Amino acid sequence: MQQSLFRGLYINIIVWDPKDVTVKGLEIIKKCSRVYLEGYTSILSCGAEALEEFYGRKIIIADRDLAEQGADEILEGAHELDIALLVVGDPFGATTHTDLVLRAKEKGVKVQVVHNASILNAIGCCGLQLYTFGETVSIPYWTETWQPDSFFNKIVANYQHKLHTLCLLDIKVKEPTPESLTRKKKEYMPPKFMSVQEASQQLLKIIEKHPKTCITGDSLCIGLARVGSDTQKIVSCSLERMAEYDLGGPLHSLIIVGPNLHPLETDYLEHFKNSYNYCWTQFASFGNGLLRTF
Amino acid sequence: MQQSLFRGLYINIIVWDPKDVTVKGLEIIKKCSRVYLEGYTSILSCGAEALEEFYGRKIIIADRDLAEQGADEILEGAHELDIALLVVGDPFGATTHTDLVLRAKEKGVKVQVVHNASILNAIGCCGLQLYTFGETVSIPYWTETWQPDSFFNKIVANYQHKLHTLCLLDIKVKEPTPESLTRKKKEYMPPKFMSVQEASQQLLKIIEKHPKTCITGDSLCIGLARVGSDTQKIVSCSLERMAEYDLGGPLHSLIIVGPNLHPLETDYLEHFKNSYNYCWTQFASFGNGLLRTF
Incomplete structure (x- = not known):
């Protein structure tokens, strides 16, 4: 069994460019089984397709419903799989993510934050x-x-x-x-x-x-x-x-x-x-x- | 003649790991002729050698004297060369860097900031x-x-x-x-x-x-x-x-x-x-x- 892990990957405030991710973040994304992109509290100007191409991973858009009500879906299998949530902006600016981390904790799922810039x-x-x-x-x-x-x-x-x-x-x-x-x-x-x-x-x-x-x-x-x-x-x-x-x-x-x-x-x-x-x-x-x- | 450029590269608050740099930042560093590391307002825990190895570039430590009084030295040749200044933490937290950017501006040297996390x-x-x-x-x-x-x-x-x-x-x-x-x-x-x-x-x-x-x-x-x-x-x-x-x-x-x-x-x-x-x-x-x- 793999190390259980939920990673909240924190990328740039506005991803004008997929290369705004840190090298550490990129390495983590590449080994994740599922990669979510939080897509409602900010804006991703380069488009999810550009991210998919650069990261070599399918991007699942976590819209308002998924991020607020779909914690179970995001965290499903997180004890066996590496899962990434890409957040545009501060991961703890929106209470949604704080709540998600608390739910992960309740389920015994580990969390790592990869910090980056924000406004x-x-x-x-x-x-x-x-x-x-x-x-x-x-x-x-x-x-x-x-x-x-x-x-x-x-x-x-x-x-x-x-x-x-x-x-x-x-x-x-x-x-x-x-x-x-x-x-x-x-x-x-x-x-x-x-x-x-x-x-x-x-x-x-x-x-x-x-x-x-x-x-x-x-x-x-x-x-x-x-x-x-x-x-x-x-x-x-x-x-x-x-x-x-x-x-x-x-x-x-x-x-x-x-x-x-x-x-x-x-x-x-x-x-x-x-x-x-x-x-x-x-x-x-x-x-x-x-x-x-x- | 290359495009004139002075880039202030902004890396993580604490570079625990050279991989905290963004992919965009890394690409810029790799094409720079000189790479300075601002080394007195914060701490670089991984050591400059680890950066040199990962970036494939010699790192010049810009200590207090160099950053405060050595603007001319840092900016020398910046009209023809790409030069990077790696800053640990907010590049505009310390007035030193604000001052350096103003001096670059006076000399007609372009500046780009690559943002990253800070405390x-x-x-x-x-x-x-x-x-x-x-x-x-x-x-x-x-x-x-x-x-x-x-x-x-x-x-x-x-x-x-x-x-x-x-x-x-x-x-x-x-x-x-x-x-x-x-x-x-x-x-x-x-x-x-x-x-x-x-x-x-x-x-x-x-x-x-x-x-x-x-x-x-x-x-x-x-x-x-x-x-x-x-x-x-x-x-x-x-x-x-x-x-x-x-x-x-x-x-x-x-x-x-x-x-x-x-x-x-x-x-x-x-x-x-x-x-x-x-x-x-x-x-x-x-x-x-x-x-x-x-």
């Missing part, structure tokens, strides 16, 4: 010091009847403590339509990914209701798109300007910059702002149709 | 939700005459906002001896890495002076050692107990747990605490002499 540390590429970020917030898509804004208080609190705020933007993948929720056969809405433009527009609407806070339309913010990919784009401007800015395809993240910048942070921002009229763009990737590269 | 996201493996962490703090080694404690206020502020605090612990590598600071030829102290035990002892001394704060000797904390390695250890207990706890070799990190836990976080902690009398240990790696594995 939480990759945002360092915008030049802001990672240690001057406060609590991370999530900005959800509003509906006509559900418009929560509690995350705004967290941004304000971070700002008051002289900290930057990373805003993770909503992703809707395999969301059942409201009409099909009560039916047996669910129907799904097309996937959508919040842009920095949409997030900024929502923030401006909240600011309208709270005009006396320290965060205003003039607040400096940074929009990041497709971090780590060849088409990465980073733009810094006022929140008001960001609300009009098109950074292209997903995934996007937004940073609300704190009030005080370290001299090196200022150098970074100034460097790019000056050369691009209040907009500075990515430095960490090579350009193909970018606003500016160097 | 900032790898700590998710302890079961606490990454989004409920506040500002990260650094705990420095005290001397007889220099005992700063401003980080304690940040821990308290995080706690008051119901957030966990990740404490990064001091590392002293290639530190000049005080006596040699004014001499031409510097002499260096042996490297040292703060343990969770030492950090907890310093925190208890600060608490003695501030007995009325929300952080006390009874506060729940988590000690992590060698995250991501085969010998990873995670222990949860009171700060007072942690001050007596030996987690073995470096690197260590300490988490001061916030006041409110998500039910899944509680499940994680309870699960391990119950089975090990107020101590729960790693779940994310395989055991070899660990307190407990599953």
